[in-house]
Amino acid sequence: KARTVKESTYSNRGMTLEEDLNESNQYYLSHDIAVVHKKPTPVQIVNVDYPKRSAAVIKEAYFKQASTTDYNGVYRGKYLDFEAKETKNKTSFPLQNFHEHQIHHMKQVVKQQGIAFVILMFTAAEEIYLLKAEDLFPYWEKMKQDGRKSIPKKDVEEKGFLIRYGFHPRIDYIKIIDKLYF
Amino acid sequence: KARTVKESTYSNRGMTLEEDLNESNQYYLSHDIAVVHKKPTPVQIVNVDYPKRSAAVIKEAYFKQASTTDYNGVYRGKYLDFEAKETKNKTSFPLQNFHEHQIHHMKQVVKQQGIAFVILMFTAAEEIYLLKAEDLFPYWEKMKQDGRKSIPKKDVEEKGFLIRYGFHPRIDYIKIIDKLYF
Ligand SMILES: [Mg+2]
Ligand SMILES: [Mg+2]
Numbered sequence: 001k002a003r004t005v006k007e008s009t010y011s012n013r014g015m016t017l018e019e020d021l022n023e024s025n026q027y028y029l030s031h032d033i034a035v036v037h038k039k040p041t042p043v044q045i046v047n048v049d050y051p052k053r054s055a056a057v058i059k060e061a062y063f064k065q066a067s068t069t070d071y072n073g074v075y076r077g078k079y080l081d082f083e084a085k086e087t088k089n090k091t092s093f094p095l096q097n098f099h100e101h102q103i104h105h106m107k108q109v110v111k112q113q114g115i116a117f118v119i120l121m122f123t124a125a126e127e128i129y130l131l132k133a134e135d136l137f138p139y140w141e142k143m144k145q146d147g148r149k150s151i152p153k154k155d156v157e158e159k160g161f162l163i164r165y166g167f168h169p170r171i172d173y174i175k176i177i178d179k180l181y182f
Numbered sequence: 183k184a185r186t187v188k189e190s191t192y193s194n195r196g197m198t199l200e201e202d203l204n205e206s207n208q209y210y211l212s213h214d215i216a217v218v219h220k221k222p223t224p225v226q227i228v229n230v231d232y233p234k235r236s237a238a239v240i241k242e243a244y245f246k247q248a249s250t251t252d253y254n255g256v257y258r259g260k261y262l263d264f265e266a267k268e269t270k271n272k273t274s275f276p277l278q279n280f281h282e283h284q285i286h287h288m289k290q291v292v293k294q295q296g297i298a299f300v301i302l303m304f305t306a307a308e309e310i311y312l313l314k315a316e317d318l319f320p321y322w323e324k325m326k327q328d329g330r331k332s333i334p335k336k337d338v339e340e341k342g343f344l345i346r347y348g349f350h351p352r353i354d355y356i357k358i359i360d361k362l363y364f
Binding site: 029032034035037039040041042043045055056057058059060061062063064066067068072073074075076077078079080081105108109111112113114 | 211214216217219221222223224225227237238239240241242243244245246248249250254255256257258259260261262263287290291293294295296
């Protein structure tokens with residue numbers, strides 16, 4: 001059955017966090033603070049209709065696995081790269097929210113001296129944390145060696161940095177980046 | 183009339199250059215030299231079919247104007263951002279190959295101390311140049327003030343940097359970046 005959808009409603013999970021990040025990035029952009037954009041959803045286009053006198057219509061396409069994280073950009077000359085995820089879970093952050101290729105990409109970024117991190121939201125507590133990618137990797141590796149499949153919330157609280165929810169920008173993650181890397 | 187197309191054949195213009203850049207970026211990635219990806223084509227999705235037991239099919243979607251350039255990434259910690267264009271023109275590079283929002287984006291990147299440039303290919307001469315965004319902007323501004331709508335090839339030769347076509351990577355633009363910015 002076909003459904004008509006708005007562009008941004010694909011994943012119900014993550015909707016608000018994504019909107020808040022877009023608002024924040026827009027704030028950074030218009031105030032010359034940072035240039036960060038969300039990458040478009042990758043789509044494999046199979047069939048396109050070119051009607052006379054109107055715009056091309058994509059008639060058949062499929063969602064593709066992204067090869068990178070969703071957000072990247074530049075802040076004070078440095079490369080920023082991150083993924084944002086949320087969970088309804090109260091006591092831990094499930095690692096299956098991430099994909100192997102995203103972790104792999106963040107490792108490549110870190111190797112190239114870029115700034116890579118994740119923004120983790122616990123929706124029940126309404127808490128948002130910035131966790132450096134370097135602090136995420138060990139949990140991922142342990143999971144792959146049959147370890148636990150989530151990061152305990154208290155570890156996120158200890159290793160991550162709480163981002164207070166604001167009015168404008170709503171998620172001021174650059175403030176944390178500034179303290180951590182500059 | 184509907185046509186079945188391969189993902190990468192939308193623009194005939196730019197096809198080979200895009201493939202060569204993808205190959206070069208793949209080379210950089212696998213050799214830990216740089217992490218640069220082409221952004222997905224932005225698409226406005228209107229209607230999606232979710233069949234039982236198989237992948238979601240996008241049934242109606244439209245091409246959207248990109249708000250940034252096509253390529254970005256990280257090299258030695260620094261943010262890289264560029265657009266690649268080609269022309270069949272022998273004596274000048276037409277500026278209508280660029281869009282206002284791409285120029286605007288590159289200006290924002292430069293303000294944020296990122297490295298922004300364009301890769302210009304003259305297909306007849308089989309010559310590829312890297313031109314810093316800062317050296318492109320004045321031509322764009324002059325055009326907007328009713329000036330000439332292209333950059334003379336000799337100006338590209340003088341202000342830009344010839345990238346010799348190679349075997350692997352095919353377009354070694356990082357070599358130029360290295361000399362210019364590090
Ligand atoms: Mg994502
Ligand atoms: Mg383009």
